[in-house]
Amino acid sequence: MTGTPRTALTIAGSDSGGGAGIQADLRTFFACGVHGLVAVTAVTVQNSLGVQGFTEIPADVVTAQIKAVAGDMGVDAAKTGMLATAEIIDAVAKTLDEVHIGRSGETPFVVDPVAASMHGDALLREEALEAIRTQLFPRATLVTPNLDEVRLLTGVEVTDRDSQRRAADALLALGPQYVLVKGGHLYDDPDCVDLLSDGFQYIELRGPRYETKNTHGGGDTLASAITASLAQDLGVPDAVAEGKRFIERSVADAYELGAGVGPVSPFWRLRH
Template identity: 60%
Template sequence: MTLPGTVQPPTALTIAGSDSGGGAGAQADLKTFLSCHVHGMSAITAVTVQNSLGVTGFYELPPQAVAEQIESVATDIGVGAAKTGMLASAAIMDAVAEAVRRLKVTPLVVDPVAASQHGDPLLRPDALSALRKVILPLATLVTPNLGEVRLLTGLEVRERADMDEAAKALHALGPQWVLVKGGHLPGGDAVDVLYDGSTFAEFAAPRRTTEHTHGSGDTLAAAITAGLARGLDVPAAVELGKAFITGAVAGSFPLGAGLGPVGHFWRVKPWPAQA
């Protein structure tokens, strides 16, 4: 029962894999949604077996189960904005695309997750083509890192100037907006490039020296999704996302014997920056 005077908060849905280590995937998305003052919901696509040292396996859910999760929340609670993460297989992508179209789930942020930060594959061999042809045309925004740019377009981004060409090539695959993330390029600032088919915009932040950045891509996409759920337009949502991930990287911390996560709770409890 809703109490008098209360209002339902903005809602966001993550369609993604589960990270048993808690630093990435749906867990990172839900933590980010909460920190951005949005109610988070999830449609789990796969269960990964992973910790700070890497991914040792994953188990996909049946495509119908993924679609039913999306339908369950969309037809009752409503979806203010959604994002995809690990979609694992072509069959799951087909099911997600059908549900997103039928239920008019929009805006949709696509984080084209192909591998973990350790380089462990998170896509079946048949899935890359489906990602290009089935999922990207539904995207309000796609947020690839440089490795994902290479997989999706064949282009190698070695310097800032290459990012514009990569954004154009990705936009030709169908998304409304493209955000090419330049965090893996050398240089002083971490620069991301936003493109809408005609105009480029840069979002820069000082680079932090830390190896503990597990879940950074998921977290950025989730923060952008939260901004969209709160009614921001795409550039403003990207600005919010960039500010959030900058703070989260500064608040990253060691965990286990490998790579620690970014600090999703940095707004709640600041954490000392790691060297």
């Protein structure tokens, strides 16, 4: 690569185990050829066995980080991950409008509505769910919930392809331009089938299901790979398809680390 790469901003929490959060986002941005920018929202205490606790960053510090990088370096696409509190979500939403990120501006914005870790540990205060619905979703180019997050946000229990489509419609009613309902937790399906919709088209993205417990950071990696592609001017369907290919390879190359769940690995890209 020559010249200055495109930039992608992650607004998310730090994972002390390095498998998810801003650490996963930055690894993925690098592997996808974009320069990563960061606004840290929380510091977690976690490892491969789970989350032992977290501390939120003050909302004004979160917004100051966003303004600092957007005003100086520019942002070609942005994503959110763990936002922790309604106060942080409200502050982020207002700041994104100020720096023209999201549907009110020209910069693509991906919302990964992180509500719990894969171990079931809470990463979002209860009052923050409504803030995600009302403050972030209407500003989002794309939202990327897993099935547990779909249930928390809409009440829809996804058990098959039909309910996956109902979930997409319920999420679109909250205001995003596109939704990606991830199907990795539909374990009775031999494939992993994600559903992308803008309310007019329903696109199934089918991929292999790998027999591995090491999937820590998978949702973050998918969302950040999509964000990297959006930063490089791909349209949403193409960016999602590229992100799907990226996470498939990352899960295939996942590795053991610690006594619990190991991380997915974007390192495969370095070999190609």
